[in-house]
Amino acid sequence: MEPIIHLKDVSMVYGGNGTRTTALAGISFDVLQGEYLVITGESGAGKSTMLTILGGLQVPTEGAVRIGGSDLSALPADGLADFRRKTIGFVFQAYHLLPYLTARENVMVPMSPERVPPREKEERANDLLASVGLAGKEDRLPSQLSGGESQRVAIARALVHDPPVLLADEPTGNLDSATGEQILDLFSGWHGRGKTVLMVTHNKANLSRATRSIRLRDGQVEEDRLLQSFSAEPAAV
Amino acid sequence: MNIRKLAWKNLLRRKSRAVFTGLGIFLGIATFVAISSITSQMEGAVQDQLDRFGANIVVSPRAEQLSLGFGNMTLGGTEVTYSRLTMADKERIASIHHKDRIRSIVPFLVTAADASGKNLVWMGLPAADVAGARPWWKIQGGMGLKRGEVLLGAEAAALLDKGAGGTVTAGKRLFRVAGVLQPTGEKEDGMVIADIADVQALAKRPGAVTYFEVAALCKNCPVEQIVAQIGQALPGARVSAIRQVVESRKAAVEQLRRLGFGVSAIVLLIGGLMVLVTVMGGVQERTREIGVLRAVGFRKRSIFSLLFWETGWVSLLSSLLGAGTGIAVAYIASPVFGIEHPSVVFSPAIFGAVAGLSLGLIGAIPPARRAAALSPTEAIRSL
Numbered sequence: 001m002e003p004i005i006h007l008k009d010v011s012m013v014y015g016g017n018g019t020r021t022t023a024l025a026g027i028s029f030d031v032l033q034g035e036y037l038v039i040t041g042e043s044g045a046g047k048s049t050m051l052t053i054l055g056g057l058q059v060p061t062e063g064a065v066r067i068g069g070s071d072l073s074a075l076p077a078d079g080l081a082d083f084r085r086k087t088i089g090f091v092f093q094a095y096h097l098l099p100y101l102t103a104r105e106n107v108m109v110p111m112s113p114e115r116v117p118p119r120e121k122e123e124r125a126n127d128l129l130a131s132v133g134l135a136g137k138e139d140r141l142p143s144q145l146s147g148g149e150s151q152r153v154a155i156a157r158a159l160v161h162d163p164p165v166l167l168a169d170e171p172t173g174n175l176d177s178a179t180g181e182q183i184l185d186l187f188s189g190w191h192g193r194g195k196t197v198l199m200v201t202h203n204k205a206n207l208s209r210a211t212r213s214i215r216l217r218d219g220q221v222e223e224d225r226l227l228q229s230f231s232a233e234p235a236a237v
Numbered sequence: 238m239n240i241r242k243l244a245w246k247n248l249l250r251r252k253s254r255a256v257f258t259g260l261g262i263f264l265g266i267a268t269f270v271a272i273s274s275i276t277s278q279m280e281g282a283v284q285d286q287l288d289r290f291g292a293n294i295v296v297s298p299r300a301e302q303l304s305l306g307f308g309n310m311t312l313g314g315t316e317v318t319y320s321r322l323t324m325a326d327k328e329r330i331a332s333i334h335h336k337d338r339i340r341s342i343v344p345f346l347v348t349a350a351d352a353s354g355k356n357l358v359w360m361g362l363p364a365a366d367v368a369g370a371r372p373w374w375k376i377q378g379g380m381g382l383k384r385g386e387v388l389l390g391a392e393a394a395a396l397l398d399k400g401a402g403g404t405v406t407a408g409k410r411l412f413r414v415a416g417v418l419q420p421t422g423e424k425e426d427g428m429v430i431a432d433i434a435d436v437q438a439l440a441k442r443p444g445a446v447t448y449f450e451v452a453a454l455c456k457n458c459p460v461e462q463i464v465a466q467i468g469q470a471l472p473g474a475r476v477s478a479i480r481q482v483v484e485s486r487k488a489a490v491e492q493l494r495r496l497g498f499g500v501s502a503i504v505l506l507i508g509g510l511m512v513l514v515t516v517m518g519g520v521q522e523r524t525r526e527i528g529v530l531r532a533v534g535f536r537k538r539s540i541f542s543l544l545f546w547e548t549g550w551v552s553l554l555s556s557l558l559g560a561g562t563g564i565a566v567a568y569i570a571s572p573v574f575g576i577e578h579p580s581v582v583f584s585p586a587i588f589g590a591v592a593g594l595s596l597g598l599i600g601a602i603p604p605a606r607r608a609a610a611l612s613p614t615e616a617i618r619s620l
Contacts, residue, residue: 055532078536081531084534090533098529108238112243112535113535
C-alpha cells in the first residue's frame with residue numbers, strides 16, 4: 001500500500017551565528033492511510049517540530065516529506081497553504097479559537113477565503129458542530145464554552161474540509177481525564193472512517209487507541225512500535 | 238463568514254484600537270474638509286472685500302497717437318480721439334449681459350482750469366461716489382463733498398495755501414474747501430477734486446466724461462468677458478482691465494487656498510502615519526491569530542486582504558464621519574471668518590472622504606504586507 005505520509009532523512013536545524021540546535025536528525029518513516037499514530041517523547045525530543053513539518057508549516061533543512069502525493073519541499077507558499085487547507089486538519093492543545101467569533105463562525109474560518117454561498121458554509125459548520133456534540137451551542141462565544149467544548153469546536157474546525165490527515169498537538173493536555181476521553185472518542189470515531197491521525201502527546205493513556213507509536217529522543221526515532229492492526233478504508237486526498 | 242465579515246468582527250472586538258486608528262483619519266479629513274470649505278467660502282468674501290476696494294476696469298475714449306513730420310524732420314505728435322464719452326454711456330455700460338456683476342460705474346472728468354489764480358488740474362466725479370471710488374483717501378476737515386465744494390490734494394492745498402473751510406475761486410465761481418487729502422503719492426495730490434457737474438460747467442463741457450472706472454465683482458467671473466461686453470456696448474471706447482489689480486486679487490485668494498491645502502496636507506499625513514503605526518502594532522499583537530489562520534490554510538493574499546479590509550472599514554467610516562464633521566464645523570465657524578452667508582460646500586467633503594479612504598488603505602499596505610509575509614513558522618511558534 002502506498003504510504004500517505006513519507007519522511008526520508010528529515011533533519012531540522014535551528015539557529016545561526018554560531019548557535020545551532022538540532023531538533024530532528026535524519027528521521028525516516030512512512031505512515032499508511034488509516035493509521036492512528038501517536039508520537040511521544042520528552043520535551044525537546046522534536047515532537048512539535050515534527051508536527052509543524054508534517055503540517056507544511058515549515059520546511060525541513062534536509063530530507064524529503066511527501067504527504068498525499070505532494071512533495072512539500074517543492075511547493076510554493078500558496079501551494080503549502082492550499083495543502084494545509086485541503087489535506088491537513090490541525091488541532092492544538094490550547095484550541096486557538098478566535099475569541100470574537102461564535103462556535104459556528106470559528107468552524108467557518110477556514111472557508112472564509114472561499115467563494116461558497118454563506119448558507120452552505122453555515123450548514124457545513126452546523127453539521128460538524130452537531131457531529132462533535134455541540135448542537136444548540138453554535139452561537140456561543142469561546143468564552144461561554146468549557147475547555148472540552150472549545151476543543152470540540154477546534155476539532156470541528158479541523159474537519160471542515162474533510163482532510164485525510166488530522167494532526168493533533170496534545171489535544172487533551174488542557175482537559176480533565178473524563179473530558180479528554182470524550183475528545184479521544186471523537187478522534188477514534190473519525191479514525192474509524194478510514195482517516196489518518198497523528199497525535200503528539202506526553203500522555204501514555206492516549207496510546208490505548210493508537211495503532212502505532214513512535215517515541216522520539218534527541219531528534220531521532222528511538223522506538224517505532226505497532227500497537228494494533230487497523231483497516232485502511234480508501235480516503236480521498 | 239468571509240474575509241470582509243471576519244475583518245468587521247475583529248474590528249468590533251478591538252473597538253478602542255479601531256477608534257484610535259480611525260481617529261487620525263477622522264481628524265485629518267474633518268480638518269481638511271472644514272478648512273477647504275471655509276477657504277472656499279472665504280475666497281468669495283475676500284474677493285468681495287477686494288472688489289469693494291476700488292475699480293478694476295477703465296473705460297476711456299479710443300485714441301491714436303499720430304506722429305507729424307516733414308521729410309526727415311520730426312515735428313512731434315498728437316493724439317487723435319475718435320469719439321468722446323458722455324454721461325449717457327453709463328447706462329450703456331450698465332446694460333451689458335453681466336450687469337449683475339458690476340458693483341459701480343463712476344464717471345470722471347479731468348480738465349485744467351484756474352483755481353484762485355493758479356492753473357491746476359481739476360478732477361470731477363459724482364460727489365456721492367467719492368467714498369466708494371476712493372475708499373483709501375483720508376480727508377482732513379471732513380468727509381462729505383457736495384456741489385459747490387472742493388477737496389484739495391495735499392500739494393494743491395499747499396500751493397494755494399488753503400485748508401478746510403477756506404474758499405477757492407474759479408473764474409466767477411466760488412467753491413468752499415470741504416477738506417484736504419492726506420498725501421497719497423498719486424497725481425490727485427496736486428489736483429482739485431469737485432463734483433463732476435461743477436467740473437463740466439467749469440470746462441463748459443456739459444455731460445462730458447474723460448473716463449469711467451468700473452468695479453466688477455469678480456468671484457468666478459472672467460474680467461475679460463466683462464471687458465469684451467463693455468467694448469461691444471461702447472464701440473468707440475477703449476476698455477481695459479487693470480491687470481495688476483486683477484492679478485493681485487487672484488494671488489491673494491490663491492495664497493489663502495494654498496495655506497488651507499498646506500495645513501490639510503500636514504494633518505492628513507499625520508493621520509496616515511497614525512494608521513500605519515497603529516495597524517503595524519496590531520500585526521505584532523496578532524501574530525498568534527495570524528498563525529492560526531495560516532495553519533488552517535489562509536494564503537498570504539487572504540491575510541493581506543483581511544488586514545486591508547479591516548483598515549478599509551475603519552478608513553471608510555472615519556472618513557465619512559470626518560467629512561460630515563468638517564462640513565458642520567465649517568458651517569458653524571463661518572461667521573468667525575467673516576463669511577456673512579455660510580453655505581454647505583460638498584466638493585471638499587466628497588474629495589475628503591475619498592482621500593481619507595485612500596490614505597487609510599495606503600497606510601495599511603506596509604503592515605498588511607508584513608502580516609502576509611509573516612512566516613507560518615514564526616507565527617506558529619507563538620501557538
